[in-house]
Amino acid sequence: MKVLVTVKEVAEADDDFAIEGTDIAESDLEYDLNEWDDYAVEAAVQLAEAGIADEVVTVTVGRERTEETIRMALAKGADRAVRVWDEALDGAFADVASKVDLFEAVVAEEEPDLVLGGVQAADTGFGATGVALAERIGFEHAAVVNDLDVDADAGVAHVHRELEGGVEELTEVDLPAVLTVQTGLNEPRYASLRGIRQAQRKEIAAKDLSDLGLTADDVESSLTITSMYEPESESDAEMIEGDAGESADRLAEVLREKGVSA
Amino acid sequence: MSVLVAAEHRRGALRDVSYEAITAGRELADARGADLHVAVIGGDVDGFAEDLNRDGVDAIHTVADGEEFDHNAYQAALSQLADGIDAGAVVLPNSVNGLDYAPALAEALGVPIVTDAVGMAYDDGLTVTREMYGSKVETTVDVAGDRFVLTVRGGEWPPAEGVGDAAIESVDVDVPESGARVTGFEEVGGGDVDIADADVLVSVGRGIEEEENIELIEDLADALGATLSASRPIVDNGWLPKNRQVGQSGKVVTPDVYIAVGISGAVQHVAGMKGSDTIVAINTDPNAPIFDIADYGIVGDLFDVVPELIDEFA
Ligand SMILES: Cc1cc2nc3c(=O)[nH]c(=O)nc-3n(C[C@H](O)[C@H](O)[C@H](O)COP(=O)(O)OP(=O)(O)OC[C@H]3O[C@@H](n4cnc5c(N)ncnc54)[C@H](O)[C@@H]3O)c2cc1C
Numbered sequence: 001m002k003v004l005v006t007v008k009e010v011a012e013a014d015d016d017f018a019i020e021g022t023d024i025a026e027s028d029l030e031y032d033l034n035e036w037d038d039y040a041v042e043a044a045v046q047l048a049e050a051g052i053a054d055e056v057v058t059v060t061v062g063r064e065r066t067e068e069t070i071r072m073a074l075a076k077g078a079d080r081a082v083r084v085w086d087e088a089l090d091g092a093f094a095d096v097a098s099k100v101d102l103f104e105a106v107v108a109e110e111e112p113d114l115v116l117g118g119v120q121a122a123d124t125g126f127g128a129t130g131v132a133l134a135e136r137i138g139f140e141h142a143a144v145v146n147d148l149d150v151d152a153d154a155g156v157a158h159v160h161r162e163l164e165g166g167v168e169e170l171t172e173v174d175l176p177a178v179l180t181v182q183t184g185l186n187e188p189r190y191a192s193l194r195g196i197r198q199a200q201r202k203e204i205a206a207k208d209l210s211d212l213g214l215t216a217d218d219v220e221s222s223l224t225i226t227s228m229y230e231p232e233s234e235s236d237a238e239m240i241e242g243d244a245g246e247s248a249d250r251l252a253e254v255l256r257e258k259g260v261s262a
Numbered sequence: 263m264s265v266l267v268a269a270e271h272r273r274g275a276l277r278d279v280s281y282e283a284i285t286a287g288r289e290l291a292d293a294r295g296a297d298l299h300v301a302v303i304g305g306d307v308d309g310f311a312e313d314l315n316r317d318g319v320d321a322i323h324t325v326a327d328g329e330e331f332d333h334n335a336y337q338a339a340l341s342q343l344a345d346g347i348d349a350g351a352v353v354l355p356n357s358v359n360g361l362d363y364a365p366a367l368a369e370a371l372g373v374p375i376v377t378d379a380v381g382m383a384y385d386d387g388l389t390v391t392r393e394m395y396g397s398k399v400e401t402t403v404d405v406a407g408d409r410f411v412l413t414v415r416g417g418e419w420p421p422a423e424g425v426g427d428a429a430i431e432s433v434d435v436d437v438p439e440s441g442a443r444v445t446g447f448e449e450v451g452g453g454d455v456d457i458a459d460a461d462v463l464v465s466v467g468r469g470i471e472e473e474e475n476i477e478l479i480e481d482l483a484d485a486l487g488a489t490l491s492a493s494r495p496i497v498d499n500g501w502l503p504k505n506r507q508v509g510q511s512g513k514v515v516t517p518d519v520y521i522a523v524g525i526s527g528a529v530q531h532v533a534g535m536k537g538s539d540t541i542v543a544i545n546t547d548p549n550a551p552i553f554d555i556a557d558y559g560i561v562g563d564l565f566d567v568v569p570e571l572i573d574e575f576a
Contacts, residue, residue, distance in 0.1 A: 128365035135366035174441035184498035222374040248570030262487035
């Protein structure tokens with residue numbers, strides 16, 4: 001069985017950041033593998049270790065810089081990677097359908113039995129790509145999976161979907177399927193030194209639109225970010241000033257007023 | 263062209279976000295001079311339809327199919343309805359189940375999707391307000407064309423009220439056989455403590471960095487006579503059990519005092535604690551969204567502030 005894992009390098013804003021135009025200034029962003037995707041990679045690698053998956057391939061949409069992040073997934077045990085990028089994607093805010101166009105083309109080449117991805121990307125928080133992809137490629141799907149047991153012989157994934165309020169839905173999903181993975185599904189490993197060394201030799205295949213049989217028109221986004229700003233704080237919080245001792249002193253006073261005591 | 267809203271229910275009860283989505287849908291319908299249709303799929307559809315018949319709803323479509331949510335049935339029903347009533351806008355809850363069918367529906371309808379809206383304006387086209395970068399910024403997003411699927415965040419629109427005079431109509435839908443079958447439900451997060459019962463909660467987040475540091479927050483909880491709770495990553499890491507988790511997928515708590523230590527204030531966390539009487543936040547990041555809902559805030563390092571606070575109560 002072959003597992004394809006969609007991974008994204010996400011940006012996190014520094015404590016102090018400036019907005020330039022419609023994004024946060026590049027110098028105020030830190031990049032990392034998306035937290036949710038880390039759990040998806042781990043799930044795939046565990047399937048390989050259990051002898052259920054023969055190959056784990058990651059696919060990402062991102063410029064060359066993202067290779068550092070992709071290598072982390074390879075160091076954790078993915079076999080190889082596909083990185084899709086094209087000038088036509090530069091500067092635009094890709095909509096769900098255009099990401100699905102790209103992944104659809106990669107799925108056609110790779111023919112996976114299972115596609116795993118994170119529930120959402122931490123930076124944009126759309127939470128939509130996996131389920132839309134499933135619809136496009138005719139796979140079954142389940143979103144927000146926090147328990148996974150693949151029965152390859154029966155061609156079924158037994159999953160829990162984590163609903164709101166401490167309730168989980170138990171579902172059987174026929175393969176091939178796309179599952180979006182929730183944090184807590186497993187314990188993502190740290191890359192070992194050996195893994196990091198091996199990752200240097202693993203293949204990252206770079207593909208542009210024409211490699212995938214697509215054109216710039218195919219991936220034209222229907223969404224445009226027209227402004228970005230720090231939300232007006234509606235808070236009337238009392239911000240307690242002073243050094244740690246002074247602020248603890250004032251907070252203790254507040255807490256006692258509220259009746260807090262051991 | 264009309265506006266279509268889908269209601270959400272679980273285990274026999276409509277969820278609040280259904281009424282909020284109706285309000286958002288009505289807003290769009292007004293802006294476009296359109297009718298507002300509401301669909302309710304599965305469960306006690308007739309009873310639900312009565313509840314959903316609020317001011318501003320023009321038509322309600324009931325689809326009797328199974329008891330609980332099934333993404334296959336939702337997608338089939340909403341595709342058919344959207345075609346039938348020429349729905350230019352489909353408004354859905356941005357819930358866990360919403361995320362299990364809304365993107366597939368948009369894909370099937372061939373229209374763009376914008377998720378997790380916190381606001382919107384419709385003029386020549388749709389402009390959605392949504393957050394990015396862990397709620398540190400807001401963006402406005404323009405959507406090309408006049409057809410789309412929009413999912414709305416819970417708690418951002420007021421619930422629709424009153425009693426409407428909607429036409430209620432039952433619809434037959436051919437639901438194709440599904441390759442994803444729900445076999446049951448499981449309650450998680452039970453056990454010895456119920457953090458929802460506590461008057462004072464000290465809640466620890468990822469700012470604590472290491473498992474062994476949790477002890478510091480335990481000491482604070484002891485000094486204050488408080489109960490210890492946590493944000494999700496602490497539970498995901500296995501540092502505290504699931505029954506300590508506050509938030510959308512954990513417990514909803516409303517203590518007299520909630521002290522958030524090293525918690526950023528992500529929307530799914532806030533959903534579980536915003537009803538607390540007094541909220542205190544300790545965080546190194548002055549831009550952390552938790553300060554927006556706090557009553558008292560300390561911008562500072564928890565490793566400096568917490569030991570001092572313990573001393574105050576020792
Ligand atoms: C479907 C779904 C359901 C979810 N359900 C839940 C849920 O039920 N509950 C929940 O909590 N989350 C939930 N989440 C996850 C949520 O999106 C966030 O990822 C999570 O709440 C972040 O936890 P945190 O604030 O502890 O960590 P972070 O966001 O990483 O924040 C850590 C904070 O600590 C601060 N900090 C760092 N060092 C220090 C220091 N020395 N002193 C003081 N402050 C410091 C940082 O400035 C930062 O603000 C859910 C997500 C999804 C997609």
